[in-house]
Amino acid sequence: MSPIQGLRPEKLRELVLLILIALVLIVFSSVIENYLNARLFNRVSASVALMAVLAIGQTMVVLTRNIDLSVGSIVGFTAYFVGHQLSQYGDMHPMLAIFLAVGVGTLMGGINGILVAYCRIPSIIVTLGTMALYRTLLVEYSDAQTVLTVNLPRWLLDLPSLNLISFDRLHLRVLVVGMIVVVVLFQIVLKYTSFGRKLYAIGSNPEAAKMAGFANQRMVLTAFLLCGALAGLTGFMFLARFGNITVVAGIGFELKSVAAVVVGGVNIFGGSGSAFGAFLGAVLIDLLENSLIRWLQISEFWRDALLGLLILISVATDSVIMKRFQLYWARKQARSSPET
Amino acid sequence: TVAKKGMKADLVLMPKFLGILVFDQANQGAQEAHKELQNPGKLEFLGPTPENSVAGQIEILTTATTQGQDGIMISNNAGDQIAPAAKSARDKGMTVVTWDSPIPSAEGEQLFIAQVDFNETGTVMADMALNIMGDAGGDFAVLSASPDAANQNAWIAAMKEALKAPKYSALNLVDVVYGDDQSEKSYNQALALVDKYPKLKLIMAPTTVGIAASAKAMQDEGLCGQVKTSGLGLPAEMVSYTLNDCAPEFALWSFVDLGYLSYYATYLIATGQMEGIPGETFKAGRMGYYTVEKDPTRAEGLRVLMGPFTVYDKSNVEAASK
Amino acid sequence: MMNVWKYLRSWEGFLCLVLILTISVNAVNSDAFLSIDNQINLFTLSIEKVIIALIMAFIIINAEIDLSVASMMGLAACALGWLVDAGASMPTALATCLLIGMLGGLFNGFWVTFMNLPSLVVTLAMLIGFRGLARVLVEDRSIRVFPSWFEELGQQPILGPLPLAVIIFFLLLILAVVVLRFTGFGRYVYVIGINKEMARYSGINVNAVKLILFTLAGLISALAGILFAARLGSVRGDMGLGFELDIITMVLLGGVSIFGGSGSIYGVILSILIVLYLRNGMSLSNITGHLQTGVIGLLLISSAMVPNLKTYWESLQASRSK
C-alpha cells in the first residue's frame, strides 16, 4: 500500500498547490527581509478574498466546459451600482446592499447562462460580448461620475478593516471570513451534493450527461447564475475595499480569475477541479504578486515578466505530477485487471 | 485678441478616455465657453475606452480629420505615438490643441494649454512633501498612474529635479510605482510600498485615482499615523482623508477652467482670429487674459499657462468639496 | 439560382448581407465615408489587428488559442526601439525582432505540444510575461529613434494610395486562403482541429503542425508590432494592450468555431470588414468609446444566434409540412 492510495486527483492537486505555496514562502523569506510576518498574512488574505470568491464562481462555469469572461465587468457594474445606491440611500440596510449586489450579479450571470445554455452559443463568444456590453452599461449608467468614499455609509467604510478575530497582529478580517465561508460552502456543494457531482459529469462528457437524462441546460444556467452571484458578491467586496469606484473598476479581473482557476488545477476543458483548488490558485498567484512587489532586487518592470513565467511553471508542475499520478493508476489497474 | 462671437467652428474635445470625473468637468467648462461664444458649429465630447485609449485616440483624431472638423482639443494619452496622426490633421488644415497632457515632441500640436507649469508641479509636490514630513525628512515614494502617462512622467521628473535643491536634502525618494489609474491596483501598490519600505513616511501620488486609493489603503490598515498621502487630488474625493489627517495636504487645479480656457484658445485659432504664435495675448472670457509663450518645460512647443495651483488642506478643503 | 439562394443562407452569405447593410447605412449617413482617404484610413488604423487575425484564424481552427499575440506585438515593437536606441542598425534590429517573435511563438508551442498544457493557459501566462518583458525593455520611456525612412514606410502610401502594411496584409491574405484551403498543411490544420488524437493515429505529426502555427503566430505578431512601431513612429510599453480580444472577436464573428475544425478565411475577412466598417461608421457619426464596443459585442452575440435560429426555423418548417 503506497501512501498515495486513496488520494483522489483533486486532493493530490490541492496537495501539490500547498507544497508550491510553501515553496514560494520559503524562497521569498530567504531573499526578502522580514518577509514572513503577520502583515504578509493580513495583506494576502485581504486581497485574495476578492479574487478567491470570483475564482470560485469562475470554477463553477469552467467545470461545465464553459468560461465567463464577463466577470470583470459584472464586478465593476455591481460595485458601481450598489455604491451609487448607497450614496443616495445611506440608510440602506447592509444586508439589503449585499443582496442587491448578489442579485444584480445573478441577473447578469443569468443572461450569460440563458444565451449559453438555451441559445446554444459558445460561452466564450457570449461572455466576450457581454464583457463589452456590461461595461458599456456601466459607463452609460455612471455618466462619468465616480462613487466617492465620502458619500458611502460609515459601516461600509469600516468593513474592510473590521477584524473578526485578532491574534496579536494577525488579523482575520470579516471579508476574509466571508471568503472562507464561500470556499467551504462551495467545496461541500461540489463534493457532497448530487448537484455538484452532476456539474462535473456535464463538463466531463456533455453528450453522456444528456443521454443519462441530466438537465444539461438548466445545470449550465445554474452554473452561470452562481458565477454571476459570486461576481456580484465580489463587486460588493470591491466596493467595500476600494471605495472609489470608476468605470474601470474590475477591468482585467476576468483573466485574473481564469488564471487563478487554472493554476488551481481546474481543468479548463471541464470535468475536474475543486473550489478549494481554485482558492489555492488565487492564493498562490496573489502571494507571488505580493512577494515580487516586495522584492527589492526586482524592479517594478520585471515583475510581470516573472509572474507570467511563474504561473506557467506552476501549472506545468501540476500537470507533470498529475500525469505521474495517472500512470500510477494505470499500473495499479493493470495489476488488478480481470482476475479470473 | 478679444474673441468675436458667433463664428462657426466644429470642435471636438477629446479626453484620455471616457468615464473619468475630471475630464467630464473639463467638458463642462468647454460647453460653457461654447455657449458663451455662440458658436453655431458643434462641440463634440469624444473619447476612447480606457482599455483602448492609445489606439482609440489616434482613431478619433483620424476620423475627425476625415469628417472635416475644424479643431480638436486633445488630452493626450498616446505620447508621441499620436504625432503622425496630428501632423496629418494639421496638413488638412485642422487646428490641433492639447490640454492636460501634451504631445512630448510637440509635433503636430499648435498649442498646449498647460494647467500649471510642469516645473512648478515638481516644486509644489516637493514642498508638500517637506511640509508633511518636516525638516527631519525621511523616505517617501511615488505612486503614479501608468508608466506611459506623459504628464505624470514630466511631473515626477520635475520633482526629482526640484529635490536637488539643498532645502530638500532630507527628503529621500525611494521608489516610483504604478497603479495604472485603477483603484484596486493603486490600493495594493500603496500597501506594498509600506511593506517594502518599513521607514516610509509618505506616498506622493500625482494622480487623482492613486491619491484616493492610497489614502484609503492607509486608513483601512490604520497606518495614517505612520504614512501620509499627498499628491494631486480632487477635493470632493479627498475631503475626509484631509480632515482625519491621512492626507493633510494635496494640490489641484480646476478642470472646469482648463476646459473653458482650452475652448477659447481653440476657437480663436480655428476661426482664424488668432495665429497661435509666441507673444499673442487673448482674452478667455471670465478667466481674463492669457499669453502664448514658448513652453519652457519641453524642447519644442508653445503653451498657454493657466495656473494657479490650489493647495488644499484642512482650512479650505471642505469649502472646495461642495 | 439555387446556388445563390444556398449561399445566401450560409454563414458567409449572412455576413455578406450584414456587410452590405453596414456599408449602405454608412454611405447614407456620412459623405466622408466613401472617400478613398477614409477607406484607406479605416484599414490602416486597425491593420495590425487585422493581420494577426489571419494567423489567429489558423490557430483557432486548429482548436487552440493564442492570447499572447498582442503582448508579443508590444514586445517586438519595444525590442525594436530598444535595439535601435542601443545603437543597432535597422536591418539587424528588424531581423532580431522577427527572431524574437519566432522564439516567443516557439516557446508557447513548446509548452502546448511537449508539455501538453492547454494553450489558453500557456498564452494567458505569456500575455502577462511578454508584456512584462516589453516593460523591462522600455520601462517608463517612450522611445523615438527611428530613421525617417522607417516612419515614412509606416505612414506614407507606397503603391497608389496603399501604405506598406495594407499591401502586406493583402499578400498575407492571399497566402492564408491558399494555404488553408488548398494545401496539405491546411488540411492538417483542420483535421487536427477536429480531433487531434485521431490525427495522431493517422500518422500526422500533430506537434509539428502546432509548433509551426504558434511560431508563425509569434512571427506575424512581431511583424505586426514592427508595422505598428513604424506607423506610430515611437514605441511604448503599452503598445497593443488588449488587442487580443478584438482579434479573437473578429475571428469568431467570421464563423470560425471556437471548438476548432471549422471556419474559413473567407468568413474572417468578411467579419473583419464588418467590424472595421461598423466602427468607422460609428466614429463618423460621433459614437465612440464604450458604445462602440458595446455594439460590436451585441453583434458578436446576435450573429452567433443566427445559425441556431436557422435550425429552429427549419425544424419548425419540417414539423409544419408533416
Added chain:
Amino acid sequence: MTQALKEVSLELFPGEIHALVGENGAGKSTLIKILTGIQQPDDGEMIFSGNGVQLSSSQEAQALGIAAIYQEPMVFPDLDVAENIFISHRTRGIWVQWKKMYEDAHKILSDLGMILDVRAPASGLTLASQQAVEIAKAISLNVKVLIMDEPTASLSNHEVEQLFKVARKLKQENVAVLFISHRLDEVFEIADRITVLRDGEHISTRSVEEFSREQLIREMVGREVDQFYATRQKKNYGKRVLSVKNLSKEAVFSGIEFDLHEGEVLGFAGLVGSRRTDVGLALFGIQPNDSGVIELDGQNVSIRSPQAAQNLGIAYMTEDRRKLGLAMPLSITSNITLPALKRYLGRLGLIQTESEKSTAEEFKNRLQIKTPNLSHEVGKLSGGNQQKVMFSKWLNTQPKVFILDEPTRGIDVGAKAEVHNMIRELADQGMAILCISSDLPEVLAMSDRVLVMREGRQMGILDGPQATQESIMSLAMGELQETA
C-alpha cells in the same frame, strides 16, 4: 431526406430476452434512441404497461424504468468508476455518500465478475472496462426494461458469459431485455425471440426456435450469404517481413516475440485488457516500446512515432473508430486520403483534388461503401460503412504490414464476410497482416497462426491445427502450455 425507420413494430414482454438484429444502418440504434426518449418519432405510438406514453427526454424513460446501454460507451472520464455507476440514479438524493457508494459499486461489479478499482478515474479504462461500467450502471438502476446496443462488441468470450449470466438473472426477475448484436452465435445462445430489421423496416419477429442460422442471415441481408467463416487455406507464405524480439514496455507488456511473413495473417487473441492493443500501438509508434528489437525486412528499426511507422510501411487500424479512427465531420474522400495525403500534393504543396476523388471512387467500389456520394460526412454513415472507410484509409497507404485492431467490431454479418474476404485477398497479394480480435471464431478462421496474450505477456503461438477455441481459451485464461 432518408428515412431511418419505417413503420416498425416491436413488442417486449417481461421476462424475455429479445434480440434485435439487422445489417449496419438497418436502424437498430435509431429505434433504441426513440425507445429511450433521446430522439422523437415522426409518427407511431409507444405503449408501456398498457399506457400510451410519449417520451421527450431520457429522464422520462428512466422514470418509467427503461434504461439503455448505448453502442458507444458513455462514461464520464473525470469521474471515478463508482460515480459513473451511480451518478444518474434518480434516487440518490441531495447528498453523496461516498463510502456507501464505493461499497455498492464494488459489489455490483464483482457480481458481474469484473474487478475494477472503483476509485480509479474512468479515463484510464479500456473500452471493455468502460462497457462493464455501463452494464453495471444499467443493472444498478433496477429497471423494467433494459436495452443493450451491441454490448458485446468489444468483449471477449469470458466477459460475454458473465454478461449473459446477468442477463439471465434479470430475465428471472421479470425484466424485459432487448439485446442487439452482430454475433449470431450469441443471439442464438441468449435470445428467446428475435426481431429482424432491414433498411429501417420490420421484417419479422419470431421465437428463436423458428429461426435457422441461414434463414436469419437471409432475412437480415436480403440475399444468400455463402462462405461464412470459411477457413483459410494453408499456404506457403513468403519471406519474413517483421520480426519482433523480446518487445517490452514497462508496466504494460513484456517479452513479445514473433515473426510475420509476407502473405501471412497472424492472429492476436486474448481476454479483454490482455494488452494486445498496446502491442499494436507500440509497433505503430504511438506508445513506443522501451526495450526489445524490431526488425523490418531484416533491418533493425526503431519506431518512435506514427510517422516513422508509416514510412516503414506499417499501418494500424484502430479499434476505437469514433474517437481515434475517423474525422467525423469531414467527407469520405478526405478521410480516405488523409494518412497518405503527401501523395496527393502537387507543386507548392497544393492538394490535387481530382486524384483524391478517383482514389475515393476506387475504394468505394472495391469495398462497396454505401453512401449517397463521396463528399458525404463520414459521421453520418452507419457503423459498418464507417469501418469500411477506415479500412480504405489505411489500405490507401499501401502498407507492408497491416495491423488490424478488432477489424469487424460492430459490423454486420454481410459486411463481416466482406471484410474477411478482403483480409484474405490482401494476404494473398502478399501483405503481412497482424489481426487483433476478440471474436474467436473470426481469429480461427482468418489466421495462419494465433498469438495468445494474457496480462501483457505472450502465452504462446498456436500454429494451424493446434489453434482451436479450447486451446486458445486455456492459454488466454492462464494455463501455460509449451508453445510451438
